[in-house]
Amino acid sequence: MTAVTERAPVTARPALVADSVALTVRHLRLMMRRPASIVGGLVLPVIFAVLFLTVFGRVMDRAGLDYPQYMMPAIVIQSATFAAMSGSVWAAEDASSGMINRLRAMPIARPAPVFSLLIGETVRSVVGAIVLLALGYGFGFRFQTGPLGVLAFLGLVIVVTAAICLPYLVLGYRLADVEPTQALGGVIYFPLLLVSTLFVPKAAYPGWLQPVVEYQPLSCFAEALRAVSTDGYTDAAGTVGLALIWAAGLLVTFGIIAPRVFGRTS
Template sequence: MTSATLTAPLAPARRLGVGAGLRHTLTLAWRSLVQIKHNPMELLDLSIQPVMFVLLFTYVFGGAISGSPGDYLKFALPGIIVQNAFFATMTTGFGLNNDLTKGVFDRLRALPIARWSPLAGRILADTVKQAWSVALLIGVGMILGFRLGNGPLGLLGAFALLLAFSLAAAWISVLVGVLVSEPDKVQIFGFMVIFPLTFTSNAFVPTETMPGWLQSWVEVNPVTVLADALRGLLVDGPVAGPVVQSLIWAAAIAVIFAPLAVRGLRRRV
């Protein structure tokens, strides 16, 4: 006598709510931040290099460009903050590619967590590191003589604008991170793109000192726009126009690169 054994169909996996996804995101962001304790060099990269740029540019180029290091610091510090922010976004792609190549991302995606939380956790952790780097730069600048022209509100506005722009620019890094095969290639991309982008802006020298054919690009360069916005918020000068233009640039970058990065990540995993 034979008997047929009937098995009930498996119930579909329960969809996780937004609240659960946010908790998973915070947990994974904390995981990325805790790694700093075991790998302090990760934080030193965001600390030593920007401070070195501040000291070198202020005391080597300050007298030649602005007449004195103090006057040049008022002009250059916002630009150095912007350059550092662009470089810091590359850590998102570097860390993501490292997780992908080592299989960490696959293990995280196999857990009963929101599908978007590993990527969101990575970006959130890097935003916290970004805030640390900006605070360090402003602190060192104030030790060297930099003074806030618009008080605490201007400082908070500069922080908010820079972090919002960095969140948008991080999608470029994510796209690079999912396309290249090794983490080091993310850094190579950063040096090949970010250095020309920042040095063909008014981050370090006034636009009018450059050749006329270059000034046309400098004026629309997103680094120039963001540096002008930070100068207006932190020191003095126009605020509304540069801030609006910076937000437009951030929105355009996010609209273009976020879908491409998400599509590339889905193909990779």
């Protein structure tokens, strides 16, 4: 009788968490070796904060607005957006360099490369937020809501950064080219920045534009950070709830799209 050769069992697919952690470590190491990442994640937000608080601080104080208290959450959101645009560039580089093809040939979970970039950029954004808050204390920013406000603020930073980064990662993987990714990323960001409550209150805009300004995602994210850091904020629960709805919608929608875009990128 012919001997029957048993096939070796197929190796089980490594866990998503383990794959994501391994690739996150790779991403953080590469980030530390690239000075532009440190400049974009830490230095530029600090420069913006110093310029805005120095140039407009006294003017806003005369207008009755505690500008450091108003401004620091906006700079944190801006820092998160810089991290998102940086993540899109990393995704485009991986897609255009052949790194994605190498990863797809390996026995790793398909969402792991996307999650690793997401985690890495979120870590950078949180570190940047801590640096900005330390700077803000020098200009008069205070957590008026106590330790719980600090924890809620940092928790929101994590959620908001992930919600902003994920669409940009999808953009980078989809375009698979650094230059158009950078250009389109700016085209998406700057209109949202200019028509928002990040740097000026809603009342500064024409009446017909105010609903758009109030309910667009960047405004909702900034207002939520202000609500958890400043006492006496009107309808703080509703403001935070609206920001979480936006974040959940972005994460769910682009969380479904991201692995598919990664799988189709060549």
